[in-house]
Amino acid sequence: MFLKRVKLLQEHPAFQQNVYPFSIPALRQLDKLDINQSVTFFVGENGSGKSTLMEAIADRCEFHTAGGGRNNAYDVDASEAALANYIRLSWLPKVTNGFFLRAESFYHFASHIDDIGSVDAYGGKSLHHQSHGEAFLSLFQNRFGGKAIYLLDEPEAALSPQRQLSFLRLIHDLVKTGNVQFIIATHSPILLGYPEAEILHFSEEGIQQIDYEETEHYQLTRGFLQNREAYLRNLFM
Template sequence: MSSGPGYLKSIELLRGGISDPSQYPFQLPAVRSLERLILHPKVTYIVGENGTGKSTLMEAIAVAWGFNPEGGTINFNFSTAESHSELHRHLRLARGIHKARDGFFFRAESYYNVASEIDRMDNDKDNRYGPPIISSYGGKSLHEQSHGESFFAAFQHRFGGRGLYILDEPEAALSPLRQLSMLSRIHELVQKHSQFIIATHSPILMAYPDSIIYELSQDGMRKVELEQTSHFTLMKQFVNHKKAMLEELFAE
């Protein structure tokens, strides 16, 4: 495995304290099959179909590390809805010898809440939060940008390097061209001693060469190459056999 900062080396599920493994979130394939997950020191991907528990697992890793369940930096402590699971209480994180100086938990579904919190803190009349936080995101309110622009503003401006970045479906509002730009940005940050854990459906984002891909299914979790993922094979099949696939989809 290639050398890298390896701020987070592995994740272990502590099953001894789980009272009922058949209840949420422990019945999810991502959790049910989890024993000890070895992370790549640079980029680790968690992929799979909807409902396998990717977001639940990503949230638990982030919360166990110290991030806000709804996203943001370690310093964000707002709460819009207490909806996160108890999974983080049952995880043991093996930290590396190097300490991350930066970090961010990005989750597409609650990024609006992060943007609102930044505006709230910057509009505080008592100036309790110091210089404008939005300056670290490009200087323009994230609510005044399109979803794609505001997503990429965080990736481009807020992520500074020497950090652990946990990203849950960062491609949600990004065009294919922006996804390629995101892949380039990941490489820039890896060169600045950063580590990524990414849950994604995008074969483009999965293409970073120095990485590990874990694919989830109802049968559990397995390590795969990009070309073995269901996302890649389905997209390739559609591009190469579009007419036949459409005819099958629309057949009465």
């Protein structure tokens, strides 16, 4: 692991508890967040602050906040990373290599790669000329490696269940080298099943570590698969 802690700078002169992003309960209650595993998941409902914290970390890493690494410079309406100026990152040791994936703006990153003529670094085929899922896996397989930190916001968005399993294998192979760290915001019960990962739940009560079986993603998916008819009957009443 490289990134050890995220600290909220409440002494920042512009800090206001009831103004975005601190109007989000999980972020308003944040003091410090320790990262204890090589693979860490952020989970919680939409709007719970997962992506806001993720893009702030990416900004402090000097990654492109619309998606990319330190050397990817392109113009797009990127998120402003509203939280970035209010956090401090603690490293041991600090790494500068890595990548920030935002599923919602991946199209712009793919266009950037075409514009600079770097398709050879992504399997020799334009990311736009692959299916969405193929393009994601091409990115993971060709760009990920070395000593690096990878920040991924909903990577399952383009991955079928089978490709999510392939992605888990890729994570496993990289983590075994001891040179990479993953922080992943996800709604996928498949990805969340990665062994020994740390799962941090964003909610009205703040950010707490929970077990896989405690996640709503696991409980809801398991309940639905075991009793689909009852779930649908109650849903459509």
